[in-house]
Amino acid sequence: MAVRLNFEIRFRFRSGFHTTGDRVELWTDKAVALDWREGENPIIPATSIKGWLRENAERVLRSFGQKVCDGSQPATICGKCLVCELFGHPRKKSPIRFEDAILENSLSDARTNVSLSRYRKTAYEERLFTTEVAWANGFVFKGEGFFSTSQEAEKAATLLWLAARLGFAIGASRSRGLGWLEFEDFCAQCDGASIDVASLSKIASSWRGEEGA
Numbered sequence: 001m002a003v004r005l006n007f008e009i010r011f012r013f014r015s016g017f018h019t020t021g022d023r024v025e026l027w028t029d030k031a032v033a034l035d036w037r038e039g040e041n042p043i044i045p046a047t048s049i050k051g052w053l054r055e056n057a058e059r060v061l062r063s064f065g066q067k068v069c070d071g072s073q074p075a076t077i078c079g080k081c082l083v084c085e086l087f088g089h090p091r092k093k094s095p096i097r098f099e100d101a102i103l104e105n106s107l108s109d110a111r112t113n114v115s116l117s118r119y120r121k122t123a124y125e126e127r128l129f130t131t132e133v134a135w136a137n138g139f140v141f142k143g144e145g146f147f148s149t150s151q152e153a154e155k156a157a158t159l160l161w162l163a164a165r166l167g168f169a170i171g172a173s174r175s176r177g178l179g180w181l182e183f184e185d186f187c188a189q190c191d192g193a194s195i196d197v198a199s200l201s202k203i204a205s206s207w208r209g210e211e212g213a
């Protein structure tokens, strides 16, 4: 019988969040579009957060000495590593269904940016542009997945936890100081029973000890 994993990751914004313009690209967090849903609360699409978590998961596991592929280069996706197992690959979908995150009680304003000449450090007048910025306290990112064993579910929770804790900017404008995220809280349940941080840490240390598994 399948084991159900539920998780919730809470993030806090340390600044505004750039909302306009760019396309959402799979596997990367460079472009994040928010959907204002008829003037209601903006959302961060699940694919954006998933791409960002995947990138973080790769970085964490690599720092542990694990071999993982590079999701930003689709041609090199191996379909075998821990990251591929959790986030999916061309031959197999992710066992987890990620939900869009809703930014509640958000306000928006516009910020004017100036493009600077790289060489002369002067502003090009014609390159003044504005970006819309959403201000919100943070958001909760939720998901659910089914695994064949509780060990598999706990492994998935551990990787999500590690990826979320790494934290950095989400959104297209991180170089302009917008959208910095702070990890706040992670909770996961396996068939309704909470997975404690000690179990997550234990799995994380086992990965730290194994070379290139």
Ligand SMILES: [Zn+2]
Residues within 6 Å of the ligand: 068, 069, 070, 077, 078, 079, 080, 081, 082, 083, 084, 085
């Ligand atoms: Zn892989």
